[in-house]
Amino acid sequence: MSDAPTNFLRRNAARICGNALVLFARGITAVRADWQGAEPVPRQRVYFANHVSNGDMPVLWSVLPAHIRRMTRPVAAADYWLQSPLRRFAGVEVFRAVLIDRRPEHRSEDPMVAILKALDEGWSLIIFPEGLRNQGPEPLQRFRSGLYRIARERPEVELIPSWIANLNAVMPKGEVIPLPLMCTVAFGAPVALRAGEDRGAFLDRAAAELLMLAPEALRTPTGGA
Amino acid sequence: MGGGAWLDLMLLALGAMAVLLGLTVLGLLLRARSRSDRMAPALDLFMTRVNSWWAMVILFTFALMLGGWAVVLLFAVAGFAALREFYTYSDHAPADHWALAAAFYLVLPLQFLFVALDWQRAFAVFIPVYVFLLLPVLAAIRGDAQRFLSRVSETQWGLMICAFCLSHIPALIWLGQDSARAGVLLIAFLIIVVQSADLVDYFVGRFWGQRRIVGALSPKTWEGAGAGLGAAALLGAVLSWLTPFGFAGAAVMAVIAAAIGQCGTLVLTAIRREKGVRDWSHLIPGQGGFLNQLDSTIFAAPVFFHLTRLWWGG
Numbered sequence: 001m002s003d004a005p006t007n008f009l010r011r012n013a014a015r016i017c018g019n020a021l022v023l024f025a026r027g028i029t030a031v032r033a034d035w036q037g038a039e040p041v042p043r044q045r046v047y048f049a050n051h052v053s054n055g056d057m058p059v060l061w062s063v064l065p066a067h068i069r070r071m072t073r074p075v076a077a078a079d080y081w082l083q084s085p086l087r088r089f090a091g092v093e094v095f096r097a098v099l100i101d102r103r104p105e106h107r108s109e110d111p112m113v114a115i116l117k118a119l120d121e122g123w124s125l126i127i128f129p130e131g132l133r134n135q136g137p138e139p140l141q142r143f144r145s146g147l148y149r150i151a152r153e154r155p156e157v158e159l160i161p162s163w164i165a166n167l168n169a170v171m172p173k174g175e176v177i178p179l180p181l182m183c184t185v186a187f188g189a190p191v192a193l194r195a196g197e198d199r200g201a202f203l204d205r206a207a208a209e210l211l212m213l214a215p216e217a218l219r220t221p222t223g224g225a
Numbered sequence: 226m227g228g229g230a231w232l233d234l235m236l237l238a239l240g241a242m243a244v245l246l247g248l249t250v251l252g253l254l255l256r257a258r259s260r261s262d263r264m265a266p267a268l269d270l271f272m273t274r275v276n277s278w279w280a281m282v283i284l285f286t287f288a289l290m291l292g293g294w295a296v297v298l299l300f301a302v303a304g305f306a307a308l309r310e311f312y313t314y315s316d317h318a319p320a321d322h323w324a325l326a327a328a329f330y331l332v333l334p335l336q337f338l339f340v341a342l343d344w345q346r347a348f349a350v351f352i353p354v355y356v357f358l359l360l361p362v363l364a365a366i367r368g369d370a371q372r373f374l375s376r377v378s379e380t381q382w383g384l385m386i387c388a389f390c391l392s393h394i395p396a397l398i399w400l401g402q403d404s405a406r407a408g409v410l411l412i413a414f415l416i417i418v419v420q421s422a423d424l425v426d427y428f429v430g431r432f433w434g435q436r437r438i439v440g441a442l443s444p445k446t447w448e449g450a451g452a453g454l455g456a457a458a459l460l461g462a463v464l465s466w467l468t469p470f471g472f473a474g475a476a477v478m479a480v481i482a483a484a485i486g487q488c489g490t491l492v493l494t495a496i497r498r499e500k501g502v503r504d505w506s507h508l509i510p511g512q513g514g515f516l517n518q519l520d521s522t523i524f525a526a527p528v529f530f531h532l533t534r535l536w537w538g539g
Binding site for chain 1 (some may be wrong): 317
């Protein structure tokens with residue numbers, strides 16, 4: 001019982017930090033949710049998004065309505081979020097991230113075990129199926145297979161493509177000061193595994209659905225932001 | 226602000242609220258009477274807009290009551306939001322990062338600080354001269370020459386519109402300090418006249434407009450524009466007690482401000498067309514972005530400011 005007050009303090013500090021972060025993200029980037037193919041309802045979902053910036057996860061998390069945000073946890077890299085006490089506080093207590101280890105040589109369990117466990121507990125998740133941040137010229141990198149395994153093993157969970165637009169202009173690689181430019185997160189219609197669809201076909205189709213939500217300039221082959 | 230001006234301000238705020246109350250009641254009556262679903266979306270939009278106007282009038286009244294600093298702060302925030310909308314769609318590359326950061330975090334706050342301190346010489350030349358010459362240097366240092374002229378031009382244009390021109394609205398508070406009419410009333414005059422002309426232009430053009438002014442670009446019609454200017458003249462004359470211009474003078478100033486305001490709407494429509502955006506943002510419910518709301522007033526403000534200063538010989 002002796003650590004109860006600390007827990008209470010930490011929990012509230014985490015909640016306050018979370019709210020401050022939402023205010024900050026909305027104030028700086030005026031981030032707006034564009035629910036194109038799905039309604040903002042508290043159904044169990046996996047939001048899968050493009051990944052260009054470290055700000056992606058906080059922005060997507062902030063743009064969700066509060067009652068949906070409370071049931072949603074991001075899936076994030078343990079090696080990044082456990083690096084310092086501050087990051088550990090943010091990752092574990094503010095975002096309540098499902099931490100997975102990206103480095104096969106270090107990890108003791110399959111990251112899918114943690115992801116499926118969180119889904120079985122009823123959480124919605126935010127994942128970035130490209131894995132690492134996209135720093136190349138292509139709008140999307142190849143998807144890792146985790147999304148396919150979720151679709152196969154938990155077909156009742158909706159997989160919602162979520163395109164985060166313009167965040168790379170807010171803070172290009174190597175910059176320190178964020179610019180207050182407006183961002184949009186576009187949510188598309190759920191993508192489900194079709195009968196007989198194999199892993200590669202499903203991942204390609206999910207990536208195509210996500211890319212459909214991107215601004216037109218990015219979708220055309222010559223385009224670039 | 227003298228006692229007389231204070232009373233005038235209260236009168237004006239109550240008048241604006243009475244008009245809004247009338248519009249709100251009208252909307253509620255129409256909503257209660259209309260059985261068809263056909264009218265529902267139009268009515269919803271109407272009510273959203275009236276509600277946004279309520280918010281603007283109340284916010285504005287508070288700022289004017291609090292005086293100079295509050296008015297400048299209010300427009301500085303609006304300018305920041307407008308600049309954010311402009312730069313979201315303007316041409317820029319990663320090499321412009323420092324220039325854009327300087328525009329947001331240094332140039333815009335400094336411009337409004339100069340206005341708040343009434344350093345007229347500083348706020349008149351800071352952006353058109355010093356920023357114009359020095360900001361491109363921040364972009365050039367990064368060594369990316371692709372579309373360089375286009376990038377620095379659009380960056381400077383954003384500052385001219387959203388910081389320089391817009392800051393002339395709150396700068397009006399310093400005019401006429403030693404006369405019976407306070408500058409805050411002039412701000413109210415300018416905004417009411419220009420925004421009302423916009424509304425009349427929009428509704429008349431929508432229902433009775435025939436001949437488009439620039440058909441390729443905007444739905445603006447000669448009928449709507451004419452009606453807008455007529456309404457501005459009428460409203461200017463009615464509100465002449467807010468100004469030092471006299472009955473006819475106020476009508477003329479109102480027409481000039483409204484005409485330049487309509488030019489501003491046209492120019493910013495051309496920019497929206499180029500960038501392929503319908504609304505600059507969704508921050509003002511029912512109205513679009515800050516730039517949608519303020520485009521006409523932004524254009525009218527510098528001219529109105531200089532003509533007024535000529536009038537007072539300041």
